[in-house]
Amino acid sequence: MSLGDFLGVQTWVGTISWGAPIALAALGGTFSERTGVVNIAMEGLMLISAFFSVLGAWALHNAWLGLGVGVVSAMLFALLFAWGAIRFKADQIILGMAINTLAMGLTGYLLNTIFGYGGTPVNTPQLPTVSIPLLASIPWLGPVLFRQNVLIYALFILLVLSHFLLFHTRLGLRMRAVGEHPQAADAAGINVYRIRYLGVLLSGFFSGLAGAYLSIGALNSFNVNMSNGRGYIALAAMIFGGWTPLGAFGASMLFGFASSIAFNLQGLGIPKDLVLMLPYVATIVALAGVVGRTTAPAADGVPYDPSESS
Amino acid sequence: MDEVLRLRGITKRFPGVLANDRVDLGLLRGEIHAVLGENGAGKSTLMKIVAGMLEPDEGRIELDGRPVRFSSPRDAIAAGIGMVYQHFMLIPVFTVAENVVLGAEPGRGLRFDRREAEREVRELAERYHMEVDPAARVADLSVGLQQRVEILKTFYRKARILILDEPTAALTPQEARELFQVMRNLAGQGISILFISHKLDEVLEVADRITVMRHGRTVATLRPAETSEQELANLMVGRAVQLTSVRPPVERGPAVLEVADLTVQREDGRPAVQGVGFAIHAGEVFGIAGVEGNGQAELVEAIAGLRPAAAGRIRFLGRDVTAWDARRRALAGIAYVPEDRVGTGLVMGFTLAENLALKRYFLPPLARRGWIDRRALWSEAKGRLEAYDVRPPEPGLAARALSGGNQQKVILARELGSDPELLVAYQPTRGLDVGAIEFVHGQILRLRGEGKAILLVSLELDEVLELSDTVAVMHRGRLAAVFPAGEADRERVGLYMTGGRERAQEEEGAGR
Numbered sequence: 001m002s003l004g005d006f007l008g009v010q011t012w013v014g015t016i017s018w019g020a021p022i023a024l025a026a027l028g029g030t031f032s033e034r035t036g037v038v039n040i041a042m043e044g045l046m047l048i049s050a051f052f053s054v055l056g057a058w059a060l061h062n063a064w065l066g067l068g069v070g071v072v073s074a075m076l077f078a079l080l081f082a083w084g085a086i087r088f089k090a091d092q093i094i095l096g097m098a099i100n101t102l103a104m105g106l107t108g109y110l111l112n113t114i115f116g117y118g119g120t121p122v123n124t125p126q127l128p129t130v131s132i133p134l135l136a137s138i139p140w141l142g143p144v145l146f147r148q149n150v151l152i153y154a155l156f157i158l159l160v161l162s163h164f165l166l167f168h169t170r171l172g173l174r175m176r177a178v179g180e181h182p183q184a185a186d187a188a189g190i191n192v193y194r195i196r197y198l199g200v201l202l203s204g205f206f207s208g209l210a211g212a213y214l215s216i217g218a219l220n221s222f223n224v225n226m227s228n229g230r231g232y233i234a235l236a237a238m239i240f241g242g243w244t245p246l247g248a249f250g251a252s253m254l255f256g257f258a259s260s261i262a263f264n265l266q267g268l269g270i271p272k273d274l275v276l277m278l279p280y281v282a283t284i285v286a287l288a289g290v291v292g293r294t295t296a297p298a299a300d301g302v303p304y305d306p307s308e309s310s
Numbered sequence: 311m312d313e314v315l316r317l318r319g320i321t322k323r324f325p326g327v328l329a330n331d332r333v334d335l336g337l338l339r340g341e342i343h344a345v346l347g348e349n350g351a352g353k354s355t356l357m358k359i360v361a362g363m364l365e366p367d368e369g370r371i372e373l374d375g376r377p378v379r380f381s382s383p384r385d386a387i388a389a390g391i392g393m394v395y396q397h398f399m400l401i402p403v404f405t406v407a408e409n410v411v412l413g414a415e416p417g418r419g420l421r422f423d424r425r426e427a428e429r430e431v432r433e434l435a436e437r438y439h440m441e442v443d444p445a446a447r448v449a450d451l452s453v454g455l456q457q458r459v460e461i462l463k464t465f466y467r468k469a470r471i472l473i474l475d476e477p478t479a480a481l482t483p484q485e486a487r488e489l490f491q492v493m494r495n496l497a498g499q500g501i502s503i504l505f506i507s508h509k510l511d512e513v514l515e516v517a518d519r520i521t522v523m524r525h526g527r528t529v530a531t532l533r534p535a536e537t538s539e540q541e542l543a544n545l546m547v548g549r550a551v552q553l554t555s556v557r558p559p560v561e562r563g564p565a566v567l568e569v570a571d572l573t574v575q576r577e578d579g580r581p582a583v584q585g586v587g588f589a590i591h592a593g594e595v596f597g598i599a600g601v602e603g604n605g606q607a608e609l610v611e612a613i614a615g616l617r618p619a620a621a622g623r624i625r626f627l628g629r630d631v632t633a634w635d636a637r638r639r640a641l642a643g644i645a646y647v648p649e650d651r652v653g654t655g656l657v658m659g660f661t662l663a664e665n666l667a668l669k670r671y672f673l674p675p676l677a678r679r680g681w682i683d684r685r686a687l688w689s690e691a692k693g694r695l696e697a698y699d700v701r702p703p704e705p706g707l708a709a710r711a712l713s714g715g716n717q718q719k720v721i722l723a724r725e726l727g728s729d730p731e732l733l734v735a736y737q738p739t740r741g742l743d744v745g746a747i748e749f750v751h752g753q754i755l756r757l758r759g760e761g762k763a764i765l766l767v768s769l770e771l772d773e774v775l776e777l778s779d780t781v782a783v784m785h786r787g788r789l790a791a792v793f794p795a796g797e798a799d800r801e802r803v804g805l806y807m808t809g810g811r812e813r814a815q816e817e818e819g820a821g822r
């Protein structure tokens with residue numbers, strides 16, 4: 001196998017499809033963290049959505065409706081998380097782990113109860129892959145960027161929108177203010193709780209898209225623990241990306257690239273488990289090298305208590 | 311003149327503390343109304359109630375004769391009440407303009423129009439003569455400039471009633487004077503101003519009326535013409551206060567701190583202190599006067615070990631400590647009262663006992679075999695809090711639950727109480743009431759009498775002149791002049807402070 005094969009079209013197509021679910025969740029993570037809530041529950045939210053997307057698509061005979069069901073279910077769980085983290089000032093990490101455990105148990109249980117041991121039905125509808133006329137036939141670029149699942153296009157659009165929202169709108173300014181200095185935001189007349197709910201819900205929305213991509217985008221089935229740690233990787237990518245949408249996207253694609261390479265390396269005689277570690281090792285190395293130099297929002301992970309406004 | 315704001319029977323309790331006790335207060339249109347009182351008297355609490363940050367347990371607020379209820383700052387802002395807090399409410403990573411317009415941003419549709427925000431803020435700044443670059447990051451501004459941003463914030467919201475909590479505590483005398491000018495302008499335009507201060511002279515200078523609070527109650531409302539600094543001080547504290555301290559003669563010992571050719575850099579690599587050299591002896595108070603931002607902060611940080619020396623040497627008790635870290639210097643006997651009490655001085659979420667032990671928790675008697683002895687921590691803290699009159703003297707209280715002045719007292723209790731050989735103090739009396747200032751000045755002179763060395767940096771010229779045996783003036787990172795106490799007077803020192811070095815020397819040359 002030559003270098004050319006490694007960096008061929010398939011590797012780039014793989015980069016996008018491995019990176020996309022991470023990027024979607026990581027984009028959502030920037031909103032949550034920029035408003036001051038560490039959303040480690042993204043892992044569970046993805047899983048919830050992955051399952052309910054399949055369930056919805058199968059029951060309603062429509063992949064789009066499935067997507068809607070999946071995203072809404074993730075947002076409902078995000079709401080539960082937000083409620084505990086914001087209203088009751090619960091420890092965000094512990095609460096997030098609880099949501100993740102709950103998601104794992106619930107989806108596993110429902111999978112068995114509803115679909116039995118055969119798994120999800122093979123006739124579950126899938127979100128379409130769309131070729132953009134003309135653009136798709138450009139060599140190299142075409143297959144990589146313009147012959148993709150609809151959620152990949154959604155990712156690109158949402159990436160731009162996210163950047164715009166966070167850095168060029170009033171709402172974005174307020175979200176960042178709440179994550180940096182909630183007391184100051186409160187004093188400026190901003191409803192800190194509402195903004196944080198919004199941040200977490202946006203994160204739920206994006207994790208929902210990410211989960212749906214896994215189950216009815218890339219495939220049309222659901223497996224136990226399908227998210228497989230991607231929520232955590234998304235969290236890492238978001239940090240690596242300096243809490244910005246563009247950075248989070250870039251970091252996610254880096255992970256996607258490493259995954260894609262690892263995928264290609266399989267079958268070369270290198271032990272499979274070692275190869276599968278590659279993306280994670282790459283993430284750790286990247287994180288270790290960069291994290292020291294980026295700064296988290298000052299109030300990230302700290303519940304807001306107005307009476308502590310010294 | 312008609313009354314725009316009336317407080318009736320405002321009462322506010324915190325666990326174990328009656329912060330406001332049936333307070334009545336009236337504010338007229340276009341009036342500058344000062345609120346005086348001891349540390350912990352309940353001034354900030356009262357202001358926060360008016361600004362909607364706290365809700366009173368009892369009593370009511372009337373605006374233009376109509377009762378109002380604020381359940382959040384939003385309500386108060388909408389009613390035209392703007393407040394500048396004792397601890398700034400600024401977002402360091404945002405620009406000036408972003409901070410000012412936050413919550414009421416210009417723009418079309420969803421978009422935030424940054425350019426427009428900067429333009430509006432620039433206009434506002436010019437109108438009130440408060441120059442500040444709207445595009446600058448707040449983290450890069452001096453405390454004095456940050457203050458301007460805070461004030462601009464309320465103007466941007468069209469405040470009719472402006473509340474300033476110790477606005478001059480962080481300002482240079484020059485800046486304070488500019489602020490008073492601004493306040494008078496505003497009052498002339500019908501804006502009513504409530505402001506808290508511990509500085510009696512400025513209160514008498516700028517206020518139309520003065521309300522004195524003690525133990526949560528208002529004890530008197532006076533006009534400046536009817537009263538004096540001494541009467542106000544006595545009213546506040548409830549006893550006769552000595553406003554100036556006398557410095558008895560003390561035998562000067564050997565050098566304790568020797569600084570030679572010290573150069574210290576700012577974060578951005580530019581020099582903040584350039585080739586400074588001086589020595590402080592046992593039994594000497596070495597005072598550094600100067601306008602804020604001339605390198606004093608960096609100088610004391612370098613001496614405390616919090617900032618590396620780019621060049622030069624620091625010797626302490628004859629040993630070269632230039633390479634020592636802050637803990638080693640502290641243990642060797644250098645006490646340090648930092649400029650920024652919230653960021654550097656205290657851990658706000660820690661208890662007072664923990665804050666007091668911050669520099670020695672690993673040493674006996676506070677620790678034994680690596681374990682912290684809670685009881686020892688507690689009882690030691692209790693003693694210190696009482697000795698320094700921290701109110702309330704509760705070791706288990708979180709630092710953030712204290713009033714600003716009492717937080718400062720906790721730092722002083724830790725640093726002065728550690729029996730240091732050298733005390734390095736930056737604005738040690740910032741935010742303290744007259745009674746507490748009397749006490750701290752007494753403590754500094756006690757250390758001096760015991761043959762300790764003191765480096766006192768203050769933006770208050772009077773404080774430096776009153777306490778120092780040697781007065782140095784810092785300007786643009788250099789010691790522009792060093793006087794023995796007898797030769798330093800307000801005019802001469804003031805001239806050097808503003809960089810009039812050449813002028814000063816010329817005049818002296820001509821006079822000879």
Ligand SMILES: Nc1ncnc2c1ncn2[C@@H]1O[C@H](COP(=O)(O)OP(=O)(O)OP(=O)(O)O)[C@@H](O)[C@H]1O
Pocket residue numbers: 307324325327328329347348349350351352353354355356396701702710711712713714715716741743
């Ligand atoms: N959040 C809080 N929790 C508990 N106690 C508090 C809280 N805020 C203030 N207090 C207490 O209420 C009293 C009044 O405090 P306040 O801050 O109003 O004093 P102040 O007059 O502004 O004093 P200073 O001049 O030192 O700023 C103090 O005893 C203080 O310890």
Ligand SMILES: [Mg+2]
Pocket residue numbers: 353354355396475713714715
């Ligand atoms: Mg106060």
